[in-house]
Amino acid sequence: MRVYLETFGCQMNELDSELVRGQLLSLGHEFVAHPDDAQVVLFNTCSVREHAEQKVYSRLGLAGVRKKQGEQLIVGVIGCMAERDGVDLFKRYPQVDLMCGPGELDRLPLLIDNAARADAADRSERIALAGNKSRRTATLQAAEDNLEILDLSRAFEPVANDAKSRSAYVRITRGCNKFCTYCVVPHTRGAEVHRPPAHIVEECKRLVDAGVVEITLLGQTINHYRYTHGTALTVDGHEAPQVGPGLSVFRQPPAAGSRTTSFADLLHRIHEEVPSLQRLRFVTSYPRDFGDDILQVMRDSPRICQYLHVPAQSGSDRMLKAMNRGYTVAEYLEFIDRVTTTLPDCTIGGDIIVGFCGETDEDFEQTCDLIRKVPYKNNFIFKYSPRPGTVAFDRLPDDVPDSVKRARNNALLALQNAVSARAHERWVGRSVPVFVEDIRDRSSSTQVPSGHVGLSVAGKLPTASSQVVSRRQLIGRTPGDLIVAIPAPDGAETLLGSVQPARIVGSKPLLLDGLLSAS
Ligand code: 5AD
Ligand code: SF4
Numbered sequence: 328m329r330v331y332l333e334t335f336g337c338q339m340n341e342l343d344s345e346l347v348r349g350q351l352l353s354l355g356h357e358f359v360a361h362p363d364d365a366q367v368v369l370f371n372t373c374s375v376r377e378h379a380e381q382k383v384y385s386r387l388g389l390a391g392v393r394k395k396q397g398e399q400l401i402v403g404v405i406g407c408m409a410e411r412d413g414v415d416l417f418k419r420y421p422q423v424d425l426m427c428g429p430g431e432l433d434r435l436p437l438l439i440d441n442a443a444r445a446d447a448a449d450r451s452e453r454i455a456l457a458g459n460k461s462r463r464t465a466t467l468q469a470a471e472d473n474l475e476i477l478d479l480s481r482a483f484e485p486v487a488n489d490a491k492s493r494s495a496y497v498r499i500t501r502g503c504n505k506f507c508t509y510c511v512v513p514h515t516r517g518a519e520v521h522r523p524p525a526h527i528v529e530e531c532k533r534l535v536d537a538g539v540v541e542i543t544l545l546g547q548t549i550n551h552y553r554y555t556h557g558t559a560l561t562v563d564g565h566e567a568p569q570v571g572p573g574l575s576v577f578r579q580p581p582a583a584g585s586r587t588t589s590f591a592d593l594l595h596r597i598h599e600e601v602p603s604l605q606r607l608r609f610v611t612s613y614p615r616d617f618g619d620d621i622l623q624v625m626r627d628s629p630r631i632c633q634y635l636h637v638p639a640q641s642g643s644d645r646m647l648k649a650m651n652r653g654y655t656v657a658e659y660l661e662f663i664d665r666v667t668t669t670l671p672d673c674t675i676g677g678d679i680i681v682g683f684c685g686e687t688d689e690d691f692e693q694t695c696d697l698i699r700k701v702p703y704k705n706n707f708i709f710k711y712s713p714r715p716g717t718v719a720f721d722r723l724p725d726d727v728p729d730s731v732k733r734a735r736n737n738a739l740l741a742l743q744n745a746v747s748a749r750a751h752e753r754w755v756g757r758s759v760p761v762f763v764e765d766i767r768d769r770s771s772s773t774q775v776p777s778g779h780v781g782l783s784v785a786g787k788l789p790t791a792s793s794q795v796v797s798r799r800q801l802i803g804r805t806p807g808d809l810i811v812a813i814p815a816p817d818g819a820e821t822l823l824g825s826v827q828p829a830r831i832v833g834s835k836p837l838l839l840d841g842l843l844s845a846s
Pocket of ligand 1: 376713
């Protein structure tokens with residue numbers, strides 16, 4: 328069948344979509360670029376904020392119109408919204424034919440088949456949701472994890488010569504055990520399950536053999552990765568995914584005689600065992616239990632990117648407590664201090680929620696203080712959005728008016744802009760490797776302000792004239808995830824998806840200007 332798949336939300340979803348795509352292609356389905364050409368329309372959805380859900384509802388509205396006009400169309404909602412809304416979604420949107428939670432994606436082909444013979448298939452044969460059994464039977468589920476098979480079935484054909492194909496995600500942990508009070512993820516993605524290190528290393532090797540240049544490891548709290556060997560085996564004796572060990576394990580040394588792979592061990596293993604991998608990065612870091620061992624591996628492994636996405640969420644201890652984040656502002660700052668001491672060039676990004684339940688002007692001012700203290704290169708700033716099913720939704724009133732949330736959001740964006748400017752400025756005059764991701768016409772670019780490219784630091788740097796007159800720009804990223812705009816030389820297309828040395832000659836709050844060193 329002809330399938331259209333649209334992805335909303337996070338990097339986990341992007342990876343899920345890639346795996347779903349590979350699985351459906353291997354079964355003979357084909358993918359189309361426009362929903363109008365499709366027989367099956369799938370939305371891989373996100374529930375983290377209400378805004379993300381609204382977009383999907385509007386897509387469902389359009390699909391409903393097509394069905395009303397008599398088109399034969401299978402409409403599927405997969406991912407977190409399916410899991411969160413459950414069968415309610417079916418009731419409210421009768422145009423939806425199938426639903427599949429993020430923990431059940433291995434069953435998607437079957438659901439599509441069932442929906443295709445809709446009259447024969449009972450509705451229950453078109454739904455695969457974990458429901459609350461996902462946490463109750465987490466241990467059992469981890470051991471016979473069908474999702475692991477989905478990850479392992481990834482296609483490793485030689486990648487296309489473009490940056491998107493040359494940059495890949497590899498999941499190391501599924502789910503989350505932290506239960507921050509505002510967050511729906513532990514409810515939709517279930518308990519924390521760690522993949523066996525051998526599977527992860529093998530996947531990285533095969534991706535690199537297929538031409539991948541950059542791998543980003545994914546986990547909701549990635550530094551909590553820990554695999555204890557010899558405890559979870561499949562029937563044929565192979566290591567199986569295993570549930571997270573619980574937080575106490577990070578407070579004490581490993582039990583005598585147990586053989587574990589920590590996150591630091593895993594990073595080191597990938598770095599050593601996949602020597603052709605040019606860039607290894609990871610998201611998202613949790614600000615607690617981030618050991619010096621991880622920082623040391625980052626320092627000693629030149630191909631591990633010195634970049635941390637480590638959300639603080641708030642700069643007020645009172646809010647952090649209400650959010651159940653499990654650390655204080657002082658502990659967060661102590662961690663940042665260790666990072667900047669061990670890795671002076673490490674860039675730091677984060678997430679902040681404004682207008683969480685009960686947030687006062689004073690709490691907000693403390694968040695501003697935190698942003699002034701940490702050399703963030705960027706922060707994603709979100710207005711608190713109450714999510715049904717979470718503790719905050721049930722127990723804490725959403726009492727900050729939207730106008731106040733908006734004002735705080737804007738104030739933080741302005742402050743973050745100034746902080747970002749400083750984090751970018753310090754790179755001017757230095758040489759950095761840039762992973763080239765895109766070529767843009769300067770005049771049509773909205774993200775990159777025109778008129779500043781090609782300026783060199785007076786007298787110091789060679790400025791190739793072809794670079795100065797070019798109207799096109801290469802857009803790429805440094806190991807620290809800073810975006811660089813470089814005047815494009817002739818034949819720039821051949822540089823897409825490669826890492827090129829560049830000199831940084833200027834900066835803006837969210838952008839560096841560079842010149843290719845080699846030309
Ligand atoms: N409202 C607003 N932002 C949220 N996030 C998670 N849940 C919510 C919510 N209910 C943000 C957090 C998280 C990022 C992925 O999304 O900042 O780090
Ligand atoms: Fe959500 Fe907190 Fe888990 Fe992150 S750590 S996914 S914010 S519950």
